[in-house]
Amino acid sequence: MQKDFYPKGTKTLGNRLAPSLGTLQAQEDRPNCLTGGHRACQGCGEALGARYVIDAAWKATQGRLAVVTGTGCLEVFSSLYPESAWQTPWMHSLFGNTAAVATGVAAAMRARGTSEVRVLAQGGDGSTTDIGFGCLSGLFERGDDVLYVCYDNEAYMNTGVQRSSATPPTARTATTPPVGSAPGNPFGTGKNVPKLALAHGISYVATASIAFVHDLEQKVSRAMSFHGARYLHVHVPCPLGWGTNPRDTLVHARNAVYCGLFPLFEGENGVVTHSFKLEKTIPVAEYLRGQRRFAHLFAKSGPDTERLQALQAMADAYIAEFNLV
Amino acid sequence: MLKQIEGSQGVAEAVALCRPQVICAYPITPQTHIVEGLSVLVKSGKLAAEYINVESEFAALSVAIGASAGGARSYTATSSQGLLYMAEAVYNAAGLELPIVMTLGTRAIGAPINIWNDHSDAMAVRGAGWIMLFAETNQEAVDLHIQAFLLAEQLKCPVMVCVDGFILTHANDRMDIPAQEEVDAFLPTFAPAQMLDPAHPCSIGAMVGPESFTEVRYLAHHRQVLALSAISQVAETFCKTFGRSSGGLVHAYQLQDAETVLLSMGSVGGTIREVVDEERTAGRKVGYLSLVSFRPFPSAEIERLLKKARTVLVLEKALEPGSGGPLFGQVQQVLAGEVPRLFSVIAGLGGRAITRPSLRQLFSRAHSGDLEPIHFLDLDRSVLTAYDATLQDAFGAC
Ligand SMILES: Cc1ncc(C[n+]2csc(CCOP(=O)(O)OP(=O)(O)O)c2C)c(N)n1
Ligand code: SF4
Numbered sequence: 001m002q003k004d005f006y007p008k009g010t011k012t013l014g015n016r017l018a019p020s021l022g023t024l025q026a027q028e029d030r031p032n033c034l035t036g037g038h039r040a041c042q043g044c045g046e047a048l049g050a051r052y053v054i055d056a057a058w059k060a061t062q063g064r065l066a067v068v069t070g071t072g073c074l075e076v077f078s079s080l081y082p083e084s085a086w087q088t089p090w091m092h093s094l095f096g097n098t099a100a101v102a103t104g105v106a107a108a109m110r111a112r113g114t115s116e117v118r119v120l121a122q123g124g125d126g127s128t129t130d131i132g133f134g135c136l137s138g139l140f141e142r143g144d145d146v147l148y149v150c151y152d153n154e155a156y157m158n159t160g161v162q163r164s165s166a167t168p169p170t171a172r173t174a175t176t177p178p179v180g181s182a183p184g185n186p187f188g189t190g191k192n193v194p195k196l197a198l199a200h201g202i203s204y205v206a207t208a209s210i211a212f213v214h215d216l217e218q219k220v221s222r223a224m225s226f227h228g229a230r231y232l233h234v235h236v237p238c239p240l241g242w243g244t245n246p247r248d249t250l251v252h253a254r255n256a257v258y259c260g261l262f263p264l265f266e267g268e269n270g271v272v273t274h275s276f277k278l279e280k281t282i283p284v285a286e287y288l289r290g291q292r293r294f295a296h297l298f299a300k301s302g303p304d305t306e307r308l309q310a311l312q313a314m315a316d317a318y319i320a321e322f323n324l325v
Numbered sequence: 326m327l328k329q330i331e332g333s334q335g336v337a338e339a340v341a342l343c344r345p346q347v348i349c350a351y352p353i354t355p356q357t358h359i360v361e362g363l364s365v366l367v368k369s370g371k372l373a374a375e376y377i378n379v380e381s382e383f384a385a386l387s388v389a390i391g392a393s394a395g396g397a398r399s400y401t402a403t404s405s406q407g408l409l410y411m412a413e414a415v416y417n418a419a420g421l422e423l424p425i426v427m428t429l430g431t432r433a434i435g436a437p438i439n440i441w442n443d444h445s446d447a448m449a450v451r452g453a454g455w456i457m458l459f460a461e462t463n464q465e466a467v468d469l470h471i472q473a474f475l476l477a478e479q480l481k482c483p484v485m486v487c488v489d490g491f492i493l494t495h496a497n498d499r500m501d502i503p504a505q506e507e508v509d510a511f512l513p514t515f516a517p518a519q520m521l522d523p524a525h526p527c528s529i530g531a532m533v534g535p536e537s538f539t540e541v542r543y544l545a546h547h548r549q550v551l552a553l554s555a556i557s558q559v560a561e562t563f564c565k566t567f568g569r570s571s572g573g574l575v576h577a578y579q580l581q582d583a584e585t586v587l588l589s590m591g592s593v594g595g596t597i598r599e600v601v602d603e604e605r606t607a608g609r610k611v612g613y614l615s616l617v618s619f620r621p622f623p624s625a626e627i628e629r630l631l632k633k634a635r636t637v638l639v640l641e642k643a644l645e646p647g648s649g650g651p652l653f654g655q656v657q658q659v660l661a662g663e664v665p666r667l668f669s670v671i672a673g674l675g676g677r678a679i680t681r682p683s684l685r686q687l688f689s690r691a692h693s694g695d696l697e698p699i700h701f702l703d704l705d706r707s708v709l710t711a712y713d714a715t716l717q718d719a720f721g722a723c
C-alpha cells in the first residue's frame with residue numbers, strides 16, 4: 001500500500017529507517033515554521049515549498065530568522081487576521097517591494113548589532129519576476145544579506161491565474177486564453193530570472209523543486225552558508241491554476257524536472273557550478289499531458305505537434321545548456 | 326549653536342541629531358541636498374547609521390518600512406514625483422503603524438514637469454494616514470524634525486515634515502542647531518512597539534477582512550485625534566527644553582480682533598506677516614493663521630480662532646482641477662454655519678512667487694468684495710481667450 005503514498009526516488013521510506021539520512025521534513029522535530037490550518041488549496045505546491053524552505057533556513061540559522069513575504073497566495077492563505085500560520089518573525093508589506101523591505105530588515109539587524117538574525121524574503125513568480133524585479137535587482141546589486149526565494153507556479157494565482165513573465169509558452173491563463181492562431185502564452189516571451197540573478201554576480205543562485213526535497217534543503221542550507229544577496233527559485237505546481245489533480249502535485253513537479261523544462265542548477269559569483277543530473281528523461285508531452293492549461297495541445301482532433309516540438313526543443317536546449325544528462 | 330547654512334543642511338544636521346539608525350536615499354530635487362548632507366555625516370563617521378542608496382523612491386520607503394519593522398529608527402526624504410512613485414508604500418507605512426520620519430521637500434507635480442515649489446505632492450497623499458507638519462521657516466524645519474521622531478514613536482505613526490522646496494531647502498539661513506545632549510534628553514532611544522524578533526515571533530502585516538477592517542481604520546483615525554493633543558504637548562516640551570517655540574498645531578498672528586484673516590501653510594507665512602503688518606499700520610484689521618499640522622487637521626483650533634472673523638481667505642499652493650483647493654474644502658467644512666465668508670485663493674503654483682504687492686491687492690479686493698469664489702492669484706487671463714477659441718472649434722458655441 002505504501003508504494004502509492006511514497007513515490008520512488010524521494011527516499012522517504014529510507015528516511016524513516018535512518019533519520020540521519022532523511023530530509024528535515026522527515027524528522028519528527030522539524031521546526032514546522034508554517035503550521036497547518038492555513039487556507040491553501042489542497043495539494044498546493046507553494047505551501048509545501050514554503051514549509052520546506054523556511055524550515056531548512058530556520059535550521060541553518062538555529063531559529064535566528066526573520067521572514068518577509070510579498071502579496072500573493074502564500075501571504076493570503078497564511079495570514080488572515082486574527083490567525084497566522086507563521087512561527088517565525090514574519091512580515092508582509094506590499095506586492096512589489098519585498099526585496100527592498102528585506103534590505104531594510106537586514107539593515108536594521110546590522111544597525112542594532114543583531115546581524116546573526118538572518119533575513120529571508122519570499123514571493124511568487126509575479127511578485128518576483130515582474131512587479132518586484134526592480135527592487136530585486138537593487139537588492140542583488142547592493143549585496144544586502146538576504147536570501148530571496150521565488151515560488152514559481154508560473155502565473156498570478158492569487159488574482160485568478162493570469163499570465164506572468166514566468167508563464168511557459170502555450171500555457172493557457174486567464175489572460176492568455178487558448179484561442180486563435182497562437183493559443184495560450186506566446187513563444188519568445190518571458191524572462192529567466194535565475195539566469196538574470198547569476199548575471200548580477202551574487203554569491204549564490206539556485207533552482208530547486210518541491211519534488212526533490214533533499215536537493216531543495218541542501219540548497220537552502222548552502223545558501224545560508226553565504227553572506228550577501230542570494231537567490232533561490234523553487235518550482236511549485238498549482239493544482240488550481242494548472243488544472244491538475246491535487247494529489248499529483250509532486251508528480252508534475254518531478255516531471256517538469258525530468259523532461260528538462262525546469263533545470264535544477266546552482267551557481268556562484270556569476271558561474272554555474274553544479275547541475276542536478278537527471279536519472280531519467282521523459283518527453284515534454286508526458287509532463288504537459290495531465291495539465292488542463294495545456295489541454296489545447298492534446299485536442300481530440302490530434303496533438304499540436306508543431307507546438308509540442310517547439311516545447312521539446314526548449315527542453316532539449318536546457319538539457320544541453322546545463323548538461324543535465 | 327547658531328549657524329548660517331543652507332536649509333537642507335540644517336535639516337540634515339537635525340535629523341542626524343536624532344540618531345537615525347537606517348537612512349534611505351534616492352535623489353530628487355529639491356530634497357537631494359538633505360540626503361547628500363546625511364551621507365557626508367555617515368561616511369565621515371560622525372553619525373553611526375546604515376546609509377542605503379536604493380534604486381527608486383518606492384524602494385527607499387520600502388527599505389525604511391523593513392528597517393522600522395526590524396526595530397531601527399528610520400528616515401528618508403523625497404519630493405514630488407518621488408512621493409507619487411512611493412505612494413503605495415506611503416499608505417503601507419501608516420497602515421503598519423511604523424514610526425518612520427520623512428522629509429518632503431514640497432514641489433509641483435508634472436506634467437508639465439516643474440521642479441519648483443508648491444504643495445501638490447503633499448496634497449496627493451493627504452489621506453494616507455501620516456502626520457503631516459508644515460514648516461514656516463528653516464528654524465522650524467530643524468525643530469519639527471526633532472519633534473517628529475518623538476511624535477512618530479509615541480503615536481506609532483509615520484510623520485512627514487513638509488519643507489518648501491527651494492524657498493526653504495535651498496535658502497541660506499540662520500539656524501540654531503541644538504546640541505547633541507539636548508536632543509538626547511528630549512528624544513529617548515527608540516523602543517519599538519512591534520518588531521521582527523526571533524525571541525518573540527510575531528506576524529506583521531496580516532490580511533484583514535470586512536469583520537475587522539472598519540475597526541482598524543477607526544483606530545487609525547483615533548490615533549490622529551490623539552495626535553492633536555500630542556503635537557501641542559510635544560511643542561510645549563520642546564519650548565521648555567530648547568527655549569524657543571516651534572511647531573504646535575497652528576501659528577496665530579494678529580488674530581485677536583481680525584476681521585479679515587488669511588489662512589495658509591508653509592514658507593509663505595513670512596511674506597504674509599509683513600503684509601499683515603502693513604495693513605495693520607494702515608488701520609485695517611487683518612490677521613494670519615498658519616497651519617503647522619495639516620494631518621491631523623486642527624478643526625477645533627481653526628473654528629475657535631476664526632469664527633468671529635468676517636472674511637477668511639484660504640490661500641493654498643495646490644489645486645484639484647474640477648474641484649478647487651483641497652485645503653479650502655476642509656476649512657469650509659469646519660466653518661460651515663459660522664459667520665465668516667470664505668474665499669479660495671490658489672497661489673504659488675509651480676514656484677510662482679507670492680509677492681507683497683499681490684497680497685496687498687488680494688486684501689484690498691477682499692475688502693471691496695471683489696473676489697471670485699476661487700481666485701487665482703496673478704493669473705494671466707489671456708490664456709483663456711485662445712483656449713476657449715479652440716474649444717469652440719471642437720464643440721461649437723456653448
Ligand atoms: C501593486 C499591486 N498590483 C496588483 C496586485 C494584485 N495582486 C495581488 S497578488 C497577485 C498575484 C500574485 O502572483 P504571484 O506573485 O505569482 O504569487 P501567487 O499568488 O501565484 O503565489 C496580484 C496580481 C497587488 N496586490 N498590488
Ligand atoms: S491557487 Fe495555487 S498557489 Fe494558490 S493556494 Fe491554491 S494551489 Fe496554492
Ligand SMILES: [Mg+2]
Nearest residue numbers: 124125155157
Ligand atoms: Mg505565481
